Amino acid sequence: MRPGFFAILMVLPVMALMALPARAAGLRDVISALETPFKATAPDAQRIQDYTAEFFQESRIASLDRLQRASGRVSVRFDYRRGQVPTVMFHWEYEEPTTQELVSNGKTLWVYLPENNQVIQSDVEMVSQAREGNPMTFLTGLGNLSRDFQISYAEPNHDAEGNYVLDLRPRRSSALLNRMVIVVDRDAVNAPETAGRDIGFKDETPAVEPPSRTSRHSEVPAIEPPTRAPRPGSIKLGPEPRGGMVFPILSTTVYDPNGNSTTIEFSDLRLNRGLSTNQFNFILPAGVEVVKPTGKEMGF
Numbered sequence: 001m002r003p004g005f006f007a008i009l010m011v012l013p014v015m016a017l018m019a020l021p022a023r024a025a026g027l028r029d030v031i032s033a034l035e036t037p038f039k040a041t042a043p044d045a046q047r048i049q050d051y052t053a054e055f056f057q058e059s060r061i062a063s064l065d066r067l068q069r070a071s072g073r074v075s076v077r078f079d080y081r082r083g084q085v086p087t088v089m090f091h092w093e094y095e096e097p098t099t100q101e102l103v104s105n106g107k108t109l110w111v112y113l114p115e116n117n118q119v120i121q122s123d124v125e126m127v128s129q130a131r132e133g134n135p136m137t138f139l140t141g142l143g144n145l146s147r148d149f150q151i152s153y154a155e156p157n158h159d160a161e162g163n164y165v166l167d168l169r170p171r172r173s174s175a176l177l178n179r180m181v182i183v184v185d186r187d188a189v190n191a192p193e194t195a196g197r198d199i200g201f202k203d204e205t206p207a208v209e210p211p212s213r214t215s216r217h218s219e220v221p222a223i224e225p226p227t228r229a230p231r232p233g234s235i236k237l238g239p240e241p242r243g244g245m246v247f248p249i250l251s252t253t254v255y256d257p258n259g260n261s262t263t264i265e266f267s268d269l270r271l272n273r274g275l276s277t278n279q280f281n282f283i284l285p286a287g288v289e290v291v292k293p294t295g296k297e298m299g300f
Helices: 003-009 027-038 124-130 135-140 142-148 186-190
Strands: 050-061 066-079 087-096 100-104 108-113 118-123 149-158 164-170 179-184 249-255 261-271 289-291
Touching: 027 142, 027 149, 027 164, 027 179, 027 186, 118 124, 142 149, 179 186
Parallel strands: 118 289
Antiparallel strands: 050 066, 050 261, 066 087, 087 100, 100 108, 108 118, 149 164, 164 179, 179 249, 249 261
């Protein structure tokens, strides 16, 4: 199970900010807070254009009862100019346990494996067509998660810090994604620009009154977060983004149909820094073999 495969599923950071006063919130509020920053129709001041972060990844292989850990640096850029579905560009740089890179400019995906002196080059559109319900659909659909997933509160529906825990099940069966658990920052839910926003479905779930913050990762056994302690400052933003924007996602855990799971944490996150599109074009090193897979073997 290659760490880079899960990176594409998990282009989503782990982040928290200073606590705001607690208030009751319904499921509609939480989903709205999660989706709004990624909607093409959202006001510019409320929209996430890009982010960079350091990441720590932990994958659990169920059949072997084994954990795999990885870490590195990631940059992501969303281009909303094409309309309702943004073009997603990303650059994952793995440093541990082995060096590798995953780069996409929204049209081409490169998976660079220095140990093999090889880069796997795939067409993003062909990847999407070859793999129904593939991770790319999730990446481009962050603003419409309620369209692609059945979303409910997880059990329990909040963590010890009062953040909201959602359980997402794909509306269409997928060979890659069985379930996803997302912890949504309570500060994003409490923000006045997202609270109570109508996103087009009836909210029949009782409001959840979040407890006061105490410690991270303590009351959600289904999430199985990484066992390492967060690095100092890992729950702080860097330079404050414009308008005091809160990144809504604290953590994401993906489960596949075989019972494997992957959790990713982020630290030192920078939001809306004006990343250039140039850094999402892979520069081929001299002497590296280029492999262009076809069919369903699309570079993963």
